[in-house]
Amino acid sequence: MRTRVTELFGIEYPIFAFSHCRDVVAAVSRAGGMGVLGALYFTPDELETELAWIDEHAGGRPYGVDVVMPAKYEGADLGDAGEMLSGLQSMIPEGHRRFVNDMLERHGVAPLTEEGVGRYLLGWTDATARPQVEVALKHPIALLASALGPPPADVVEEAHRHGVTVAGLASSARHARKQVDVGVDVIVAQGTEAGGHTGEISTMVLLPEVVDAVGPDTMVLAAGGIGRGRQMAAGMALGADGVWTGSVWLTVEEADTPEASRDRLLAATSRDTVRSRSWTGKPARMLRTAWTDAWESPESPGTLPMPMQFMLISDALQRINRAGAGELTTFPVGQIVGTMNQVKPVSRVIYEMVEEYIETMERLRAFTED
Amino acid sequence: MRTRVTELFGIEYPIFAFSHCRDVVAAVSRAGGMGVLGALYFTPDELETELAWIDEHAGGRPYGVDVVMPAKYEGADLGDAGEMLSGLQSMIPEGHRRFVNDMLERHGVAPLTEEGVGRYLLGWTDATARPQVEVALKHPIALLASALGPPPADVVEEAHRHGVTVAGLASSARHARKQVDVGVDVIVAQGTEAGGHTGEISTMVLLPEVVDAVGPDTMVLAAGGIGRGRQMAAGMALGADGVWTGSVWLTVEEADTPEASRDRLLAATSRDTVRSRSWTGKPARMLRTAWTDAWESPESPGTLPMPMQFMLISDALQRINRAGAGELTTFPVGQIVGTMNQVKPVSRVIYEMVEEYIETMERLRAFTED
Numbered sequence: 230m231r232t233r234v235t236e237l238f239g240i241e242y243p244i245f246a247f248s249h250c251r252d253v254v255a256a257v258s259r260a261g262g263m264g265v266l267g268a269l270y271f272t273p274d275e276l277e278t279e280l281a282w283i284d285e286h287a288g289g290r291p292y293g294v295d296v297v298m299p300a301k302y303e304g305a306d307l308g309d310a311g312e313m314l315s316g317l318q319s320m321i322p323e324g325h326r327r328f329v330n331d332m333l334e335r336h337g338v339a340p341l342t343e344e345g346v347g348r349y350l351l352g353w354t355d356a357t358a359r360p361q362v363e364v365a366l367k368h369p370i371a372l373l374a375s376a377l378g379p380p381p382a383d384v385v386e387e388a389h390r391h392g393v394t395v396a397g398l399a400s401s402a403r404h405a406r407k408q409v410d411v412g413v414d415v416i417v418a419q420g421t422e423a424g425g426h427t428g429e430i431s432t433m434v435l436l437p438e439v440v441d442a443v444g445p446d447t448m449v450l451a452a453g454g455i456g457r458g459r460q461m462a463a464g465m466a467l468g469a470d471g472v473w474t475g476s477v478w479l480t481v482e483e484a485d486t487p488e489a490s491r492d493r494l495l496a497a498t499s500r501d502t503v504r505s506r507s508w509t510g511k512p513a514r515m516l517r518t519a520w521t522d523a524w525e526s527p528e529s530p531g532t533l534p535m536p537m538q539f540m541l542i543s544d545a546l547q548r549i550n551r552a553g554a555g556e557l558t559t560f561p562v563g564q565i566v567g568t569m570n571q572v573k574p575v576s577r578v579i580y581e582m583v584e585e586y587i588e589t590m591e592r593l594r595a596f597t598e599d
Numbered sequence: 600m601r602t603r604v605t606e607l608f609g610i611e612y613p614i615f616a617f618s619h620c621r622d623v624v625a626a627v628s629r630a631g632g633m634g635v636l637g638a639l640y641f642t643p644d645e646l647e648t649e650l651a652w653i654d655e656h657a658g659g660r661p662y663g664v665d666v667v668m669p670a671k672y673e674g675a676d677l678g679d680a681g682e683m684l685s686g687l688q689s690m691i692p693e694g695h696r697r698f699v700n701d702m703l704e705r706h707g708v709a710p711l712t713e714e715g716v717g718r719y720l721l722g723w724t725d726a727t728a729r730p731q732v733e734v735a736l737k738h739p740i741a742l743l744a745s746a747l748g749p750p751p752a753d754v755v756e757e758a759h760r761h762g763v764t765v766a767g768l769a770s771s772a773r774h775a776r777k778q779v780d781v782g783v784d785v786i787v788a789q790g791t792e793a794g795g796h797t798g799e800i801s802t803m804v805l806l807p808e809v810v811d812a813v814g815p816d817t818m819v820l821a822a823g824g825i826g827r828g829r830q831m832a833a834g835m836a837l838g839a840d841g842v843w844t845g846s847v848w849l850t851v852e853e854a855d856t857p858e859a860s861r862d863r864l865l866a867a868t869s870r871d872t873v874r875s876r877s878w879t880g881k882p883a884r885m886l887r888t889a890w891t892d893a894w895e896s897p898e899s900p901g902t903l904p905m906p907m908q909f910m911l912i913s914d915a916l917q918r919i920n921r922a923g924a925g926e927l928t929t930f931p932v933g934q935i936v937g938t939m940n941q942v943k944p945v946s947r948v949i950y951e952m953v954e955e956y957i958e959t960m961e962r963l964r965a966f967t968e969d
Contacts, residue, residue, distance in 0.1 A: 231965075430792075431791065434792050435869070462833075464833075467829050564801060567800075589836050590967055596600050597601075
């Protein structure tokens with residue numbers, strides 16, 4: 230296939246694959262798409278290890294890194310990452326800790342310890358994401374993506390100095406224009422059906438709006454609800470130069486998704502997701518479970534602002550996973566989870582997506598033939 | 600264009616246009632698509648008048664009628680339409696009347712009278728929709744569509760005896776299969792971004808699921824988020840034989856939309872809709888206004904089940920429109936309201952949609968050319 234993004238990156242198919250798992254990233258790039266590693270969960274040292282591994286295993290094919298650099302978050306004025314962590318930790322209300330502990334207890338999971346609460350800040354802030362960017366730019370990455378709002382202008386400049394293309398996720402035409410204003414090269418227009426942080430407008434409605442808003446000089450990828458060839462074709466029809474996928478890689482053979490979560494994903498229907506603030510404090514689409522239900526119940530103390538919500542719950546999530554308490558699984562995933570019913574290798578998913586895309590083009594062609 | 604639905608109905612373009620306005624219905628059919636009149640708001644006598652008018656003005660082109668025949672609603676066991684009306688009327692709680700009256704008062708609209716409450720049952724029930732079907736089948740309609748769940752099997756048979764194709768709206772693969780089971784010929788798979796009664800799954804995700812669920816013998820139309828050529832192409836790419844549109848016809852020259860409402864629709868963005876039960880008791884996407892906000896506020900008594908919610912509010916809606924209290928406008932519309940910014944004649948909308956569809960096909964073709 231040949232679109233502006235396949236030409237720009239020298240890839241075979243305009244398929245971008247977001248994943249937190251290095252094996253998936255490398256496998257997608259080797260299969261002709263472009264893997265993009267979500268850096269969020271890694272310390273700078275860990276990220277260095279992951280990228281070194283990808284450098285060795287991507288077969289010389291291009292790949293990308295995705296960071297989270299929200300413009301607004303609690304604690305941004307508290308100083309460096311260490312000061313921010315302890316400052317924010319002390320701001321987590323006792324009632325919220327109790328609410329989480331009660332929930333864990335009801336499901337037979339060991340409660341939080343004093344030290345456990347607020348231990349993990351992760352890459353949810355500018356202060357913690359910048360060191361990740363520094364690490365990433367030391368590697369031969371082809372793409373730096375910003376997952377929550379426009380990246381700081383100096384980060385865009387630094388990436389460009391390294392010859393790295395910058396992508397930014399947007400869930401409205403207004404957000405897309407803001408990204409272009411700071412120098413972002415590729416807009417990932419993401420509809421509400423997507424997994425993770427997402428807006429309210431569907432991909433069908435959002436894409437033409439974004440394409441028209443950013444104008445012909447900015448490349449656009451379609452995201453949200455895309456996991457197979459017909460959806461890829463629809464995304465391209467809506468005006469995109471390529472597609473950005475995520476959920477579909479959670480159940481591939483190469484993915485490191487915990488088994489209990491994977492089984493829940495394979496069994497879920499497209500009606501089993503919900504947009505909830507119970508993961509990070511910002512609305513994110515995730516699997517509807519006892520966890521998301523509890524945060525929406527009358528007993529809920531309400532979620533905390535980013536990054537405090539994740540600080541509050543991260544230790545609990547680890548305990549839940551270790552305990553195998555699948556009913557409390559907290560997993561960002563999009564509505565296409567309904568068609569993720571079979572574990573396949575990455576190469577097979579890419580092959581089938583391209584095959585169905587080509588069949589779709591042939592089917593469409595017949596509609597307008599004389 | 601040539602697809603299974605253009606062949607079946609002998610129409611030029613696979614574009615179906617739902618509208619409550621006879622002028623729009625006739626104009627769409629004359630322009631090469633197929634207009635479908637929403638019968639909901641008409642008594643059998645009124646419907647007779649509307650259809651006679653369309654017979655004269657559609658230029659001999661095929662058109663359809665859309666009725667609402669929900670399988671479940673309050674009062675279904677109360678007897679005939681008259682008994683149901685008075686029975687349901689007495690079941691509307693005093694607190695709900697007070698809530699509506701307080702809202703009207705705050706916005707300077709005259710309150711409900713005792714007689715006004717519950718005066719309108721409309722076509723929201725099996726008992727009131729059946730006479731509409733009888734009237735419709737006396738006219739040379741090409742399509743009978745059921746907007747809320749599968750129509751009764753005997754209605755499907757009666758339509759087939761008249762040589763009329765039956766369509767049914769579905770917002771999940773399971774609902775689509777139920778429609779096929781009662782003999783429905785064409786499934787309108789409608790995503791959450793659509794105006795009016797709608798489910799939670801987006802068009803991008805829903806369409807392939809429905810197409811695969813009903814199998815190759817059932818025709819499928821894509822609905823939800825479709826108002827222009829790129830969206831039409833995306834819908835067809837997702838596996839549809841044609842597209843079903845609605846919102847986009849609210850702001851055409853021919854539409855009888857009240858001016859205050861039309862101006863609100865023209866000004867709204869794609870973020871200005873909300874799925875709310877405040878219109879009919881079932882979730883419907885509509886313009887977000889002071890009305891929808893009030894029903895979601897802590898003071899809200901909660902909405903009533905169908906058809907009681909509409910009985911409660913219908914008189915209020917008429918007063919609001921007469922008073923020109925635009926801030927309380929209650930209008931079912933989809934997310935594409937964001938691109939409905941200009942009043943155009945029907946023929947122009949169809950022409951532009953087809954033109955953009957063809958441009959899109961040419962653009963897509965270049966991606967896979969050798």
